[in-house]
Amino acid sequence: MVEFVNLTLSGITSGMVYAAVALALVLIWRATRIVNFAQGGMLMLTTFLAWSVIDRGGSYWVALAVALIAGLALGAIVERIVIRPVENKPPLNAVIVTLGLLVVLQAVAGMIWGGQPRSYPPAFTIQGFKLGETGLLLSPFDLFVIGAVAVVMVALILLFRRTDLGLKLRASAFAPEVARLLGVRVGRMLTLGWALAAVVGSLAGVLIAPSVFVGPNQFDAVLVFGFTAAVIGGLDSPVGAVVxxxxxxCALSYVTGYISSDIVTLGALAALITVLMVRPNGLFATSAGRRV
Incomplete structure (x- = not known):
């Protein structure tokens, strides 16, 4: 029983990490209808900047602020310079561009910081709590990760459902011509969507870094699992991304604990196929007849 509880707690913590990446993917999908495969490279770059701040004696919170600000600027720059020329082209063009951008960002990071993974300190201790004499795989830092992702999820829900800005973002993504006729600055909304998604991705990178270290290719697996989580939940839903x-x-944690860590990737594939067999569009997918 203790093993099951610990595997569940470990799964919840790692699941919230995947959810953080999934939220960034969901935000950019809802705001621009593009799947950003460069998200892993973008959050890697901003996490490296945060690591540089800490390496030079800065505090964790200053480094986090630097990562978020850098993410905001990077997202806007990428949309304006890289994505804007292909936004009205066939969807495959944007996919290829984001994959190419991922390779470029990883190469740039390797040239600046080298290929050696760097350790990243957590905000709080990673020593697990104790329940009597039983140690739990849940630490103060894990609670911080869970709380931070939950706050981001609630903020995104409120943004898209309760604010005029969220409505403009959705209108710009789904019906840009109509949105322009209604006075919406579609270009600015698309830039803002990428900038906000990059901020969420930067937060995800800082939260993940203590577990995977910081390196040009260290976030690749997390991006894959984050994308899988977003598809399982439905690419349109912040709640779905977290779920x-x-x-x-949890599925990967149980596979690792009860079977073998060697088949974790197969466990992710099995979870994805199982969900899509029941709900082809994801657990929280909206109906096809959508109102903007």
């Missing part, structure tokens, strides 16, 4: 992350995290 998808939790489903995937």
């Amino acid at each position: 998808g992350g939790l489903v995937l995290g």
